[in-house]
Amino acid sequence: MRAAEKTGLKLQKLTELLAGKNFLLIAMQDSPDPDSLAAAVALRKLANNLGNLQCSIVCGGTVGRGENRALVKYLGLNLRCYAEVDYDKYDLIAMVDTQPGTGNNSLPEGVLPDIVIDHHPIRRRTRSVEFTDIRSGYGAASTILVEYLIEAGITPETPLATALLYGVRSDTQDFGRESSRADIDAIEFLYPFANNRMIGEIQRGKVPRVYYQMLADALRNARAQGPAIITELGDVDNPDMIAEVADLLLREDETTWTMCTGYWNNKMVISLRTSEENNLAGKVVRHMVARKGTGGGHQTYAGGQIPLVKGTKTEREEIERYVEERFLEAIGAQGKPGVRLVRA
Ligand SMILES: [Mn+2]
Numbered sequence: 001m002r003a004a005e006k007t008g009l010k011l012q013k014l015t016e017l018l019a020g021k022n023f024l025l026i027a028m029q030d031s032p033d034p035d036s037l038a039a040a041v042a043l044r045k046l047a048n049n050l051g052n053l054q055c056s057i058v059c060g061g062t063v064g065r066g067e068n069r070a071l072v073k074y075l076g077l078n079l080r081c082y083a084e085v086d087y088d089k090y091d092l093i094a095m096v097d098t099q100p101g102t103g104n105n106s107l108p109e110g111v112l113p114d115i116v117i118d119h120h121p122i123r124r125r126t127r128s129v130e131f132t133d134i135r136s137g138y139g140a141a142s143t144i145l146v147e148y149l150i151e152a153g154i155t156p157e158t159p160l161a162t163a164l165l166y167g168v169r170s171d172t173q174d175f176g177r178e179s180s181r182a183d184i185d186a187i188e189f190l191y192p193f194a195n196n197r198m199i200g201e202i203q204r205g206k207v208p209r210v211y212y213q214m215l216a217d218a219l220r221n222a223r224a225q226g227p228a229i230i231t232e233l234g235d236v237d238n239p240d241m242i243a244e245v246a247d248l249l250l251r252e253d254e255t256t257w258t259m260c261t262g263y264w265n266n267k268m269v270i271s272l273r274t275s276e277e278n279n280l281a282g283k284v285v286r287h288m289v290a291r292k293g294t295g296g297g298h299q300t301y302a303g304g305q306i307p308l309v310k311g312t313k314t315e316r317e318e319i320e321r322y323v324e325e326r327f328l329e330a331i332g333a334q335g336k337p338g339v340r341l342v343r344a
Contacts, residue, residue: 003182007147010133011050014148017114017131018051021091027113029098029105030060030082030265031239034071034202035140036097038167039117041075041160042145043096049154053092056080060106060265064238070205071166074198075159082106097141099134100125103294103305117144120296121282139172139179146186161193166202177300178277211241218245218260222341226333229255229341230324233262239269243303246271252341257331261323266311268319270295270304272327284330288323 018024024047028036040057047053061081063069072079083106087093094115098105101123107113115131119138126132135144142164149156156164168186172179214233218241222231229249233242239262246260250273258273272285281302285295288304295304306319328334 003147004151007144007151010131011148011151013131014046014115015050017092018047018053021051021053023090023092024053024055025085025087025090025093026055026057027082027093027095027098027105027107028057028059031062031064031068031104032059032097033065033068033167033170033240033243034163035142035167035171037068037071037075037077038160038163039096039141039145041077041163042142042149042156043094043117045154045156045160046145046148046152050152056085056090058082058085062238063240065240065244066205066207066211067166067170067202068205068240070202071163074202075163087111096145099123100129101294102296104296104303117141119144120298123296135182137180137182139175139177139183140168140186142167142171143180143183143186146189147182150189156190156193158193158195159198161190162195162198162202165190165194166199169199178298214238214241215245219342220344222249223338224252224255224341225328225338226331226336227255228257228259228328228331228333230259230327230338231261231341232320233260236262236264236269239264242269243271246273246301249273249341250275257333259324259327261320263308263316266308267293268306268308268316268323270306270323272297272302272304274300276300284327287330288326290326292319292322 026040026043028040044055058080063072093113095113096117099118116126116129117133119135119141121136122134168183218231222229242260242262246258249258256275260271272281274281282297285302285304289295293306
């Protein structure tokens with residue numbers, strides 16, 4: 001089936017599902033990135049236009065990365081926190097850019113969403129969801145929502161178009177990683193409606209002073225081993241920093257894999273990156289957290305989390321060893337000598 005045809009059918013089904021409903025909860029990852037934020041706002045736009053629903057957009061409560069905070073501010077979003085949601089209040093629950101049971105969102109286990117729109121590989125629990133649109137070949141969830149907007153004849157206002165454009169560009173790293181023709185089409189559609197000056201401002205979003213301390217710690221802790229750089233941030237109040245450091249280290253010219261870990265919300269959070277296409281970062285991270293946590297992702301970028309039981313230093317050290325060993329084993333770098341990336 002052609003993409004446009006599929007989108008048409010999906011939109012029709014979505015419209016039927018929204019009909020006569022009043023309250024929609026739109027759930028994202030705990031720490032939403034630009035793609036999640038843009039997709040959520042686009043779904044809210046659809047729900048307002050196709051039906052007449054009031055929407056709440058929910059995340060884990062922290063938006064840390066400078067660009068993400070800049071985007072939230074620009075969109076004027078009043079994000080809600082999973083912990084404060086009364087699920088009975090909503091007629092429908094939607095998830096965007098994540099799925100039930102992935103571990104990167106705090107949707108309670110007993111709550112099954114009605115709608116899941118995502119570009120990560122499909123999860124078992126998602127198969128029981130009434131409305132799903134999972135396109136793992138797409139570079140961004142926002143691209144799926146852009147197709148819906150076009151199909152529904154809705155012109156996105158400037159902030160939404162800008163957010164969607166930014167979402168597709170950042171998830172695909174300007175087409176430097178997994179993307180498809182559909183992502184390029186979405187960008188082409190969005191350009192005339194977006195504010196390009198704003199894109200630059202979001203990209204250079206302000207960061208708190210503590211950002212530089214975390215960056216310094218991350219670099220000081222970094223070790224190069226074989227094709228990989230590994231580092232840890234310790235306790236963070238901003239899990240986005242873990243992903244940001246993993247991205248940054250991947251630019252080193254002898255490195256094809258990076259792993260960064262940190263502790264947030266009583267769990268170890270892991271970000272994994274690789275520069276080689278066809279590498280299964282998602283698979284590697286699942287191997288790393290096996291029996292201890294959850295994880296998943298794409299070919300070139302993935303994340304995982306392991307809940308702490310006691311939270312003691314010993315437990316942390318054990319988990320760190322476990323994760324690192326399994327990571328090095330998965331990429332064939334065990335036993336290779338490790339060197340510091342920078343002078344301590
Ligand atoms: Mn995404």
